[in-house]
Amino acid sequence: MIKITLPDGSVKEFAKGSTPMDVAYSISSGLARAVISAKFNDTTVETSTPLEIDGNLTLFTFNDKEGKEAFWHSSAHLMAQAVLKFYPDAKLTIGPAIENGFYYDVDFGENAPTDKDFKKIEDKMIEIARGKHEFKKRALSKADTLNLYKSEKNPFKVELVENLEDGDITFCDHDDFTDLCRGGHIPNTGIIKAVKLTSLAGAYWRGDETKPQLTRLYGISFPKQKMLTEYLQMIEEAKKRDHRKLGKELELFTFSNKVGQGLPLWLPKGAALRETLENFLKKAQKKAGYQMVISPHIGQKELYVTSGHYEKYGEDSFQPINTPKEGEEFLLKPMNCPHHCEIYNNKPFSYKDLPIRYAEFGTVYRYEQSGELHGLTRVRGFTQDDAHIFCTPEQLNEEFKAVIDIVLYVFKSLGFKDFNAQISLRDPNNKEKYIGSDENWEKAESAIIEASKEKGLDTNIVYGEAAFYGPKLDFMVKDALGRTWQLGTIQ
RNA sequence: GCCGAUGUAGCUCAGGGGUAGAGCGUUUCCUUGGUAAGGAAGAGGUCAUGGGUUCAAUUCCCAUCAUUGGCUCCA
Numbered sequence: 230m231i232k233i234t235l236p237d238g239s240v241k242e243f244a245k246g247s248t249p250m251d252v253a254y255s256i257s258s259g260l261a262r263a264v265i266s267a268k269f270n271d272t273t274v275e276t277s278t279p280l281e282i283d284g285n286l287t288l289f290t291f292n293d294k295e296g297k298e299a300f301w302h303s304s305a306h307l308m309a310q311a312v313l314k315f316y317p318d319a320k321l322t323i324g325p326a327i328e329n330g331f332y333y334d335v336d337f338g339e340n341a342p343t344d345k346d347f348k349k350i351e352d353k354m355i356e357i358a359r360g361k362h363e364f365k366k367r368a369l370s371k372a373d374t375l376n377l378y379k380s381e382k383n384p385f386k387v388e389l390v391e392n393l394e395d396g397d398i399t400f401c402d403h404d405d406f407t408d409l410c411r412g413g414h415i416p417n418t419g420i421i422k423a424v425k426l427t428s429l430a431g432a433y434w435r436g437d438e439t440k441p442q443l444t445r446l447y448g449i450s451f452p453k454q455k456m457l458t459e460y461l462q463m464i465e466e467a468k469k470r471d472h473r474k475l476g477k478e479l480e481l482f483t484f485s486n487k488v489g490q491g492l493p494l495w496l497p498k499g500a501a502l503r504e505t506l507e508n509f510l511k512k513a514q515k516k517a518g519y520q521m522v523i524s525p526h527i528g529q530k531e532l533y534v535t536s537g538h539y540e541k542y543g544e545d546s547f548q549p550i551n552t553p554k555e556g557e558e559f560l561l562k563p564m565n566c567p568h569h570c571e572i573y574n575n576k577p578f579s580y581k582d583l584p585i586r587y588a589e590f591g592t593v594y595r596y597e598q599s600g601e602l603h604g605l606t607r608v609r610g611f612t613q614d615d616a617h618i619f620c621t622p623e624q625l626n627e628e629f630k631a632v633i634d635i636v637l638y639v640f641k642s643l644g645f646k647d648f649n650a651q652i653s654l655r656d657p658n659n660k661e662k663y664i665g666s667d668e669n670w671e672k673a674e675s676a677i678i679e680a681s682k683e684k685g686l687d688t689n690i691v692y693g694e695a696a697f698y699g700p701k702l703d704f705m706v707k708d709a710l711g712r713t714w715q716l717g718t719i720q
Numbered sequence: 721g722c723c724g725a726u727g728u729a730g731c732u733c734a735g736g737g738g739u740a741g742a743g744c745g746u747u748u749c750c751u752u753g754g755u756a757a758g759g760a761a762g763a764g765g766u767c768a769u770g771g772g773u774u775c776a777a778u779u780c781c782c783a784u785c786a787u788u789g790g791c792u793c794c795a
Binding site for chain 2 (some may be wrong): 332341343344427428429430431432433436437438442443444445447473477478484486490538541542545546563564566593595597598599600601602603607696697698715718720
């Protein structure tokens with residue numbers, strides 16, 4: 230017998246080799262119907278995994294994050310299987326669960342599906358699901374796995390397997406489908422009752438622009454038809470809150486293709502709204518000891534070359550602006566930083582003058598990739614509420630915390646409740662792409678971490694997201710459709 | 721920039737090889753003690769732009785531009 234401890238602390242005895250499903254049955258048949266996956270001693274297990282030793286067991290249903298993940302990951306297997314029925318030559322790559330649903334990246338070669346093919350794939354998925362096929366895990370040696378995928382001429386899977394550690398490779402089978410997989414599946418396909426393919430997109434293999442582009446099929450599935458209907462209604466409801474729709478209806482802003490892509494035109498009502506917002510922000514800044522400055526919309530190319538921005542972002546700038554004089558080159562200002570530094574350089578300061586805080590509503594222009602433009606959230610001309618602080622290393626912590634305070638005050642005043650702070654640090658595996666000494670980086674990184682901690686921020690650390698010249702603290706908010714946007718940055 | 725979708729009246733959208741439709745809005749008039757009300761008449765579109773195929777294109781094909789879902793990028 231083995232002793233199984235449940236999350237409520239109760240301990241039950243089971244025969245050795247009992248499965249999480251057996252445990253679920255011992256609690257109630259309702260739970261047994263609903264249980265999707267489980268965690269045993271901090272490892273994800275299938276509901277059919279035999280338990281051989283004493284331990285802690287948590288059962289997950291669709292209501293749990295872990296349950297959804299297993300459900301959607303399993304649905305991705307199902308989708309891949311359905312896709313292969315129509316596109317037998319398609320090469321599968323990876324198919325994970327995501328926040329809302331799942332996707333599978335597939336190399337279709339010449340004949341990729343379009344959204345007109347969604348229906349038949351969905352229908353096939355439901356047909357397969359109704360077969361109530363069990364998900365079964367099995368192991369294969371690395372060599373055999375490599376041979377398998379080489380014989381199938383699937384370079385993507387070969388690459389994946391080559392990067393795995395030596396030893397047994399796990400596969401997951403259901404019906405006539407098998408896929409390389411770590412595990413974490415639902416008991417059988419039958420509990421997938423509703424399926425919808427939501428979109429189709431190109432996605433680079435391993436997220437790398439220089440690698441082949443695959444076709445990514447997005448989908449979502451539920452254990453009840455009603456849940457799918459509700460989800461789709463929720464999406465419709467969220468679309469009503471889209472700022473682009475509101476901007477049009479409320480006559481706040483517009484775009485004109487005669488002016489140019491990503492260059493918003495503020496209508497009278499929008500300009501009034503913006504003025505109110507700017508006044509509110511300026512008041513907060515002045516109260517916090519900032520001095521307002523104003524810098525021009527253009528600057529000599531050399532200014533940005535010196536700052537290092539040109540090398541990194543020159544190609545993404547509007548440049549150069551030619552003048553009647555031969556050899557002169559100007560850029561439309563892509564960032565305010567070098568301008569504020571020149572303002573600081575206007576005269577020598579004593580350390581007793583520090584900190585000096587400059588703030589500006591600085592309008593900048595960036596040649597963003599056309600596919601990246603999005604309403605007012607990603608544009609080619611926009612105004613930054615931008616500030617730069619010149620201080621001594623000893624003042625850094627206090628200054629940093631004071632900036633966090635302003636951000637929190639503004640967010641609170643504007644009603645942003647659901648946000649988190651992302652600490653963006655260097656990519657530890659690729660330190661060459663950053664400027665400055667290791668020592669200064671470490672100082673700056675620990676200063677951000679320290680200040681965020683002291684302010685009690687809800688943070689997560691992301692490596693590789695730092696700017697080339699320093700780490701950042703990014704405030705991320707979600708839009709009505711759950712997409713994350715960077716709304717404020719301290720660096 | 722890449723993959724996909726879309727571009728028809730002010731707005732939301734239907735249609736489809738033979739010179740355009742609906743609802744809402746709008747204009748004028750009528751009705752109505754109550755106003756996101758009813759009725760009548762009307763205005764408004766070279767069906768994104770430029771090529772091509774065709775006797776004929778808004779409808780098919782190609783390109784461009786813009787919008788949009790993702791990917792990549794995001795100072």
